[in-house]
Amino acid sequence: MGLCSFRFNLVFLARFDQLTGTMTELIRIVGNTNATVEELRKDGAELKKDVAEIKITLKEHSEKLDYALKTKKSQASALRLFFSPLGRFQSKL
DSSP states (O other): OHHHHHHHHHHHHHHHHHHHHHHHHHHHHHHHHHHHHHHHHHHHHHHHHHHHHHHHHHHHHHHHHHHHHHHHHHHHHHHHHHHSHHHHHHHHO
16 A cells, blocks of 8 residues: 555645646746736826827917918908909008
8 A cells, every 4th residue: 555655645746746837837927917017007107198298289289370370361361452453442542
C-alpha cells in the first residue's frame, strides 16, 4: 500500500503544481487587464476634456465667422447701394 500511496502523492503534487501555475498565470492576466482598463479610463477622460475644449474653440470661431460674414454682407449691401444708379443719384443730392 505504500507504493500506491506514494504514486497518488506524486500525481496529486503534480496536479497541484499545475493548478498553482494556472492560478498564478490567471492572476497575472487579471492584473494586466486591470492596469490596461485603468489606463484606458484615464485616456478616455483626457479625450473627453480635449473634445470639450475643441467644442468651445469651435463655437468661438463660429461666432467670430458669423459676425464677420454679417459685417461683410452689410458692407456689400452699402457698396451696392452706393454704386447703383439710384444710389449715385441720391448721393448727388
